[in-house]
Amino acid sequence: MSAVSWLDGEAFTALGQHVIWSDMLGNTIGLIGLALGWRRSVATWPVQCLSGLVLIAANLYAHLAGGVGKQFVVIVVALWGWWQWRAGNRRGQDGSIAVRFASWRERGLLVAAAALGTAAVGGLFTALPQLSWNPWPDAYIFVGTLVAMIAQARGLVEFWFAWLLVDLVGVPLDFASGLAFSGFVYVLYGALVLWGMRDWWLRSRDTARPVPEGAAA
Template identity: 70%
Template sequence: MNWMNSEAFTLFGQHIIWSDMVGNILGLITLALGWRRFVWTWPVQFLSGLVLFGAFYGHLTGSAGKQVVVMVVALYGWWQWQRDRDKGDDGRIAVRFATWSERGAMLAAAAAGTVAVALLFTAYPQLSWDPWPDAYIFVGTIVAMYAQAKGMVEFWFAWLLVDLVGVPLNFANGYAFSGFVYVIYGALVLWGMRDWWLRSRRNAQPALEGAPA
């Protein structure tokens, strides 16, 4: 499997690695499936995490560790969507906005988790040469995937915030395909955000109509 970490081709002076390219293509497919609320988004996410773990292992320990968490959360998301998919009006997962208490809990978890992981990376420099952005991406990804598993529209906002740091970090560490592909990620995130936003309003409408006067 050494060929997976070998160079596939050069694009705009950047060396494209096979594992980086394959993992991110699977990531794009995952995002598209998530947008359409297909349960298969989670097995593909798991496979993407497995490939990217191989790409990052030994170079970006925090990013490699993130992929382990991605795979664990993908299993949780698969279970959650299997359980909840019949709640939607079309046999797929129903989406909604998070409550203010859920938003506060996710923000608090993201802030506390980032500080804790960054301090761990700082104490053990072999885990990450760039502890704070690595910790931010690590924890932000967990929060985003948790929100996705729960069918929260905020999942898309969380991914955008993670990408703002993830894109330059990938370019800086030689994972150019990851940086290039996030242009497409950005478009899919915006389209997916719009779809989930509108769908959450339609899902909320029957509840409002059925509420007592």
């Protein structure tokens, strides 16, 4: 049995939902990656790369081209984010990853990119139905994930808001696509996202607070 065949095999059945290995393993690794992101650990990026590799198999199984494309995007952006955080240009005075709220200009760019990207990818999936059986939600998740990861790589608190918006569509789509474990895990993602959002929000206030004169001496 090949590795791909094993990943597409059934791990267990719960509440009438069949859970395949690639879905379970990929999302468990992704959950670890999100927790590391909350802790502002550079290790979040290689873990997200590994999660993306495993979830490619899950989305191929479910015939979700947008999901496959999303995982390729996850891997590429995770490599870029890894370089950003390791380069040190996102670090505060204490050496940890600095986080902040986006400027209004940055927020506008993120929203515009999400809207235009979803329209473009959704139009492509609609024109080529063999790529996705549910084109618009699939496109929304594809583009939303890209926007969220770019915001994370730049240390923006809005990263967490973007993930919440992706989850609102991702959970029902995963259940409808036969990726039950993804649906269950995304519910856990929601709780972790709220926790991480609070932590980054508080840390952004510390980052913005001016350093008293003489404190750096």
